[in-house]
Amino acid sequence: MSAKVLINGYGSIGKRVADAVAVQDDMEVIGVSKTKPDFEARLAVEKGYKLFVAVPDRERIKLFEEAGIPVEGTILDVIEEADIVVDGAPKKIGKQNLENIYKPNKVKAILQGGEKAKDVEDSFNALWSFDRCYGKDYIRVVSCNTTGLCRILYAINEVSNIKKARVVLVRRAADPNDDKTGPINAITPNPVTVPSHHGPDVVSVVPELEGKILTSAVIVPTTLMHQHTLMVEVDDNISREDVLDSILKTPRIITVKAEDGFTSTAKIIEYGRDIGRLRYDINELVIWEESVNVLDREIFLMQAVHQESIVVPENIDCIRAMLQMEDDKFKSIEKTNKAMGIK
Ligand code: NAD
Incomplete structure (x- = not known):
């Protein structure tokens, strides 16, 4: 039934x-x-x-x-x-x-x-x-930002236990249908206090990360997607390939390459249009492959979140x-x- x-x-x-x-x-x-x-x-x-x-x-x-x-x-x-x-x-x-x-x-x-x-x-x-x-x-x-963070932290945690996560979120100012919200000519720390509420929101889903995740956020004049930069310390001496392997195994995450023309969120959305997604939705979390790096048990990467559909x-x-x-x-x-x- x-x-x-x-x-x-x-x-x-x-x-x-x-x-x-x-x-x-x-x-x-x-x-x-x-x-x-x-x-x-x-x-x-x-x-x-x-x-x-x-x-x-x-x-x-x-x-x-x-x-x-x-x-x-x-x-x-x-x-x-x-x-x-x-x-x-x-x-x-x-x-x-x-x-x-x-x-x-x-x-x-x-x-x-x-x-x-x-x-x-x-x-x-x-x-x-x-x-x-x-x-x-x-x-x-x-929320969309928390969903994106939960997906990538799951992929990382599958490779090695997370010791500490630091995230900078660049948030879209408004959805495309919004004719009231700004800013249109500014970068606004929002919230201006650090840490932002995004860390505790991740903890509401993953209590194991209590005290280990710290986030800060700004809002920029764009409507298409959010962008996150992550720095995540883990217990084990893992490689960049280990991280990429786990990302590829995790559902609802895709990787793109700047080398292939995915140089910005605008290009990712263009891809959504080209493949004929309804409302150009990109339900997957999108990771820039070139951004994934591991230095001394610390993972660096950049990702994009389509706020309306993730x-x-x-x-x-x-x-x-x-x-x-x-x-x-x-x-x-x-x-x-x-x-x-x-x-
Ligand atoms: P929206 O403004 O696009 O849509 C809200 C809808 O609710 C409108 O159709 C409105 O007519 C209707 N509505 C107004 N008052 C209502 C009421 N009393 N009862 C039922 N419906 C009512 O908002 P949205 O962007 O779809 O956001 C909805 C929720 O999803 C919010 O909690 C938001 O934070 C969350 N969210 C939004 C996004 C995003 O990027 N838009 C992403 C993730 C989560």
């Missing part, structure tokens, strides 16, 4: 998760929700999704009707049918939805990385915490773990990847 998934908040993450659920053979989208009757709401209906008003306010149904967008009711009219809700609402609203809608209606829910670790039972990354989240009710899929396959595996649909994380990852065409 296929799992019934409701997507509450059909924005950048929500619409991608809906499409990813729709291509799996063991789950189905029973509805998506929007607060406003805009072009995204219209497109959702044209794609064949049942549309609901995201907030439990029946007055809002009229707004959709007036805009000529068929709507099936509010979120409360469908919630009972759902086995699980994937919340795609803006930062901090997910927590409100958890308390006001999901818990009172006793439905399992996945929140996104804009919410705090303390507000849910656990934090999810398919490689690290699939087993811990198995059968749980309220879980957070960590967390999408994680949401699918999180659904399988929480609904106990598959108990082997690697089987779930493989199934998700195959259905989504992830390398």
